[in-house]
Amino acid sequence: MEFRKKCKSESGFCTKICKKNWLKILGIVGRDGGYTAKVADACIIIPTPNPANTTPHAEAFQAVIWHLIVSHPKLKFAQTKWNQYMLVNQAIFLDRDGVLNESIVKNGKPYPPATLAELVIAEDVLPALQMLKSLDYLLICVTNQPDVLRKNTTREIVESIHSKLMELLPLNEILVCYHDDKDECLCRKPLPGLLFQQQINIILI
């Protein structure tokens, strides 16, 4: 919502976001193309036989292009309805220790907080997550916590840390792998098991 408000109020906000995220910009506009013609990777300027109809002509042509895009077989999961496609959520996956909270450094090596008292939210994390949230991203923390099996902490402590993180930060979910290397599980990062959990599908669609 915030994103849409900003798009309307701040000229070029959407294009800046697109460029930052390496997206291509296709412009379909009337008159001389204006700002869009300058920033777009490709820009189609609709001829204007009647200046009173510039906007409806350009928008009608935009609708044709949208239809071609959403009818693409690769988007079949959205049943070719552009409004359903737009409603699929987007998420950002974040690591926990050293990203959301400070790692505890001992002898030059980073460790996760072993108690709730050791939990310190890293600087600037809250405003950064709030900004991502305002762009309509779901925020999902994905973390390996082998220290429970290694007896450096307990599962209860890890869960209390996660409750605190959920309370202090605008996270939608925290997904955890409690295994260690020898377990050879599929959910220990960098393997992608956690990302394929049923839980994720429920959140995303």
Ligand SMILES: [Zn+2]
């Ligand atoms: Zn695992």
